[in-house]
Amino acid sequence: MKKYLPVLFVVIGLAVILPTFFMSSEPEKLQLPDSLKGVFIDSPPMPIPEFTLTDQDNKPFTKNNLRGKWSLVFFGFTNCPDVCPTSMSVLNKVSKLEGIPKDTQYVFVSVDPNRDRPEKLKEFVSFFNEKFIGATGTAEELKKFEEPLGVIYDFEGDTSSDEYNVTHFAAIYIMDPTGNQRAYVLPPHSLAQVGEAYKLIYQHYK
């Protein structure tokens, strides 16, 4: 009997460890239909470090704000006339769709904190939807959030004037309730593309 003891331990050990391993494991990667272009899924999710930004009401906006619910995040600047308003208006339409969680957060992060003060952010985001969140912060804090997501941007023109432009990576990020990146959707954005991608990703990974 004694010589079987180690085997018994191994069997009991496996019986305890294996289920927890499978429970915490990543579901099989979702295969999206070919018709959905420009959607990239992270499997497992891309980890985002802790960061502290300021929201449109001058309150801190941290990684904790992303925990516990799904979020759709877009980076841009409020002086942007074409792409940012188009994507924001797509997000507003997505927020009204069936089949997605009603407590989804929609977050606009400005990469232009010099011009986009909280009050300006508030006016901008609430124009598209009263419930949308606007956030920005110091270059250092923005970097913590942006770098793992691959958001790159560049200021063009005289930044001491008011007329410079910001060239930026303009994807919409789908963040899961752990606050990490589950997918991103490349521009140009449409309701059909972002809405369908979010629905399928949420249903698969919820």
Place this chain on the structure above:
Amino acid sequence: MRFLILALLIFTSFSAVSEGQLVLENGWVRAAPPMAKNLAGYGELGNNSSQSISIVSMSSPFFKKVEAHKTSFVGGMMKMQQITNMQLKPGVIFKFAPGGMHFMLMKPNRAITENLEVPIHLTTELGEKYTFYFVVKK
């Protein structure tokens, strides 16, 4: 005789409309928050004439500056560039649409509210002036 003159007048006025003409269809400006310093205008600008038309300047009484811009995406990176050579060959239609070409309307001097009709003047190389109206909508 009177009928002939009338017919001739009608004919020449019609041909004047269809010759040397720029046309704009579905002109609209995307409504923006009151603080917005830049807005974008869209529509289809066509050349109905038998000759090339070059647009050399554009303006609007509601904005300090108007320029034609093109947004492009390279691997998800958004880039905006001014279109300096705006030449429309006969029969060509430039589609100004979100995420592509747009009329960049800079520094409004009045409130740009929904349903407002924004006039935009285009001047051609030959000095012809056109005014098109763009309706503000969400």
